[in-house]
Amino acid sequence: MKKENQKWMKWPLGIILCIFAFSSCAENKYDLEHFPKDADPIIVGTRLVNRFLEQPHSQYGNPLRINEPRVNITYPDVCAWVGGLWFAKSVDNKELTNRLEERFLPLLAEESRLQPVPNHVDNNVFGTLPLELYMQTGKEEYKKLGMMYADTQWQLPEEGYTPEQKKWSEHGYSWQTRIWIDDMFMITAVQGAAYRVTKDTTYATRAAREMVFYLDSIQQGNGLFYHSPEAPFCWGRGNGWMAVGMAELLRILPEDNTYRPEIMKRYLKMMNKLKECQQENGMWLQLVDDPSMWEETSGSAMFTYAMIVGVKKGWLGKEYAEAARKAWLSLVKYIDENGDMTNVCEGTNVGFTQKYYRDRVPLTGDIHGIAPMIWCAYALTCNDL
Incomplete structure (x- = not known):
């Protein structure tokens, strides 16, 4: 018998069991595969x-x-x-699909x-949905509809635009640019989906260039983001849109894309903060970054998703797996008996005082909360992010 085995045999059984229990517990905190039933x-x-499916279409959630x-x-x-489609495919639930x-x-x-009029970032993101359906079904009518939303986001309309929108277009950005933090999911999601459908790097590159412009405009030295240049507050869900936007863009950007290194650097900086x-x-x-504020679920779920993706892609170390697991275990406690998320910040415009954000109503059942939780469930179950 080897000496190291003989040494273990001399130890009291209770101590040995405690050591193994502690070891198991230490490993478990990084585990993104095994969770309690709830x-x-x-x-x-x-x-x-x-x-989500049992409810009618919402009015902004x-x-x-x-x-x-x-x-x-x-x-x-x-x-x-879209998250539902990702999740259903990941767990092979054809009935849900x-x-x-x-x-x-x-x-x-x-x-x-x-079908939304394609004249605003909040409307054009709709194109992500038919494009995802196309990728899962191959039905051309879905592709045609989705690509219309991707293309019109960069095509200045013949009328109805402002001088500022014309300026953005002339500089190669989307004419729908407004430098609000939300945009970096709304714009990059549909452009990224168009790239995945067509393999045309034009869509990936325009999304990445737009992202870097926003990073330069509203990311702060500590890695967090202001809601807009005029609203110097690090709103939770707004930062969530940015976190997910970067994670999603990095998921699809070719390794040799000019803008990828800068986006990765800024993503890592944000994750650290x-x-x-x-x-x-x-x-x-x-x-x-304000410890006096209330806990909010939609932003928390978005951060969790961005970290799960980063860990699974190898961009982030195991300490982020611990953070993501802890967040997920906390977030599920905010699901009520009806399956609704609680503590979801109501729809929020840019605000100019701390009080404005503090006084936003924490809703139960707002779709802003369900969506990123479905994304998290997808990311935790997917083996090929």
Whole structure:
């Protein structure tokens, strides 16, 4: 018998069991594959997608606006819808995939009036949805519709634009540029999807160049982002849009893309600061860097998603796996008995005082909260991000 084995045999059994228990616990905190049943990403993700499907189209995600007439499909629904398609494919749930597609079909027929007018970042992101459906089904009508939204985001319309929008277009940026933090998901999502569909690097490069412009405009020295140049506050969900936007863009950008190194550097800088700002229970706050603020779920879920992607892609070390696991385990506790997320910041314009962000209503059932939780469930279950 080897000497090291003989040494173990001399130790009391209780001590040996404690050592192995401690070792198992230490490994577990980095584990992004095994969770308690109430936090199982397949169970949670399925529940949330079903919850999304059983509700009518929302009005900018807000459950308090349920009785307002629907003018078009709004971006929170698009985010949940696309996430649902990702998740259903990841867990091979064809029934969910079929239901998500069936929900879309009326938009090509009797509900076509709900297709958004392609004149704003919040509208053009709709194109991500038919493009994802095309990638999963191969149906050309989905591709045609989605590419229209990707292309019109860079094509200055013949009329109805402002001098500033014309300026952005002449400089090679989207005419829909406005330097609000939300844009770096809304613009890059549809352009990234167009690149994945066509393999035309024009779409990837224009999205990356736009991203670097926004990084130079509103990222602060500590890695966080102001809501806009005029709103010097590090709003949680706004920073979430940026975190996910960078993660998603880095997922699809070719390794030799000119802008990739800068985006990666800025992403890593943001992730490092987010890890510092994470609360002891795993959550993040309504203003990320203000410890007096309330815990907010949509931004927290977005940060969690960006970290899961980074860990799985090898961009981030295991300490981020620990942060992501802690966040996920905390976030699932904010799902109520109906399958709704609680503590979701209501839809938010740029604000000019700290009080404005503090006083935003924390809603239950806002789609802004369900969407990034579905993304997290997808990321945790996907083996080929």
